[in-house]
Amino acid sequence: MTIYYRVVVAGCGAMAGEWISYARKRADTEIVALVDLRTEAARAAADKYGLTAGIYTSLQQAIAETGANLVFDVTVPESHFTVAQTALEAGCHVFSEKPLAASMEQCNRIVDLAERCGRSHAVMQNRRYDTRIRALRSLIEDGAVGRPGYLAASFFLAPHFGGFRDAMQSPLLLDMAIHTFDQARLISGADPVTVYCQEFNPAGSWYAGNAAAVCIFEMSDGSVFCYQGSWCAEGAPTSWEASWRIQGEKGAALWDGQGMPYAEVISGSSSGQFIHDYERIEAEAAEMKEVFHHGCLDEMFRSLDERRPAETDCRDNRYSMAMVFGALESARSGRKVEIAELLQSTGVPAE
Numbered sequence: 001m002t003i004y005y006r007v008v009v010a011g012c013g014a015m016a017g018e019w020i021s022y023a024r025k026r027a028d029t030e031i032v033a034l035v036d037l038r039t040e041a042a043r044a045a046a047d048k049y050g051l052t053a054g055i056y057t058s059l060q061q062a063i064a065e066t067g068a069n070l071v072f073d074v075t076v077p078e079s080h081f082t083v084a085q086t087a088l089e090a091g092c093h094v095f096s097e098k099p100l101a102a103s104m105e106q107c108n109r110i111v112d113l114a115e116r117c118g119r120s121h122a123v124m125q126n127r128r129y130d131t132r133i134r135a136l137r138s139l140i141e142d143g144a145v146g147r148p149g150y151l152a153a154s155f156f157l158a159p160h161f162g163g164f165r166d167a168m169q170s171p172l173l174l175d176m177a178i179h180t181f182d183q184a185r186l187i188s189g190a191d192p193v194t195v196y197c198q199e200f201n202p203a204g205s206w207y208a209g210n211a212a213a214v215c216i217f218e219m220s221d222g223s224v225f226c227y228q229g230s231w232c233a234e235g236a237p238t239s240w241e242a243s244w245r246i247q248g249e250k251g252a253a254l255w256d257g258q259g260m261p262y263a264e265v266i267s268g269s270s271s272g273q274f275i276h277d278y279e280r281i282e283a284e285a286a287e288m289k290e291v292f293h294h295g296c297l298d299e300m301f302r303s304l305d306e307r308r309p310a311e312t313d314c315r316d317n318r319y320s321m322a323m324v325f326g327a328l329e330s331a332r333s334g335r336k337v338e339i340a341e342l343l344q345s346t347g348v349p350a351e
Helices: 016-023 039-049 059-066 077-089 104-117 131-141 171-175 177-188 292-305 314-333
Strands: 005-010 029-035 054-056 070-073 093-096 121-123 148-156 192-200 212-219 224-230 243-248 251-255 262-266 278-282
Touching (some): 005 059, 016 039, 029 039, 029 059, 059 077, 070 077, 077 104, 104 121, 104 314, 131 251, 171 192, 177 212, 177 243, 212 314
Parallel strands (some): 005 070, 070 093, 093 121
Antiparallel strands (some): 148 243, 243 251
8 A cells, every 4th residue: 555644753752652553553654753852762662663764863854854744743742832843844744642732822833833834733632532422422412411501520530640740830730631621622512712710739739739620611602611620639539531411401411431421301201390300311332443542543644634624633622722721821810711812823933
């Protein structure tokens, strides 16, 4: 089969393995270069996955010498803007690990760059590619509970990571909440309009920064999304996928993040009763060729084949990022933040 995608993998740490293992399954894709500031990491990846790709410390050089047309950005968040700029301006498409960038300004500049260069830039949001969350979204799309008015997500876990997260100023919002915020957009099909956030560090926390937050988002469909989360919540943990309730006109859809979602809606025999009777609707598992990381990568490649934006294209994903940075700004300022304030294009090319 003809090789259509010549891939440079930028960043050869542990996470790169998911990306490399997917690319190796594709007959139309070849990994032509591995880039890492630590050449030993790139060589270790080449040895582990049996790759004959070139080893580089410079992304620009790797693209120029291999004729690459696609870059996998698996670097640290602080490098995402620089990698995106280098790759896009060299004529490559970019598939990036989350987050889109380390600041809202950089997110907007990546969108500007992708549009100016006429290339795709898509972001890994692997939790979208789960048969259970797709089943939940189908319940909402099919009108099982009627028009949604309220979405709630509870996220309570106590991971003792050690390392950089323990020292971060806002470990929950900066490192984890993007997943739940992006899930809320997927489930509801709506975008954020405003956010008010209270961020704090509860008693018993071992984090230096604020490890808990409550956020209230007004959404574009008129609904309200409420997020409550803690990364230092010992006992009765939720799933990493959070625990969800979507309240609609006719009932509620629920998902504990572990089993299959379901809805309870007003029974047809409940007319005129003070307290209605309810009937349960079981969600049907969605059919997916690939799930999680590989599911998101599969969608990214299909978007290139079909010459359309990916579901997690940077233009769309920056709305999820704006939820994070809007929440942080609200917590800092103590005011409700308009999301539109954060989505302004820079209007100038990135330097």
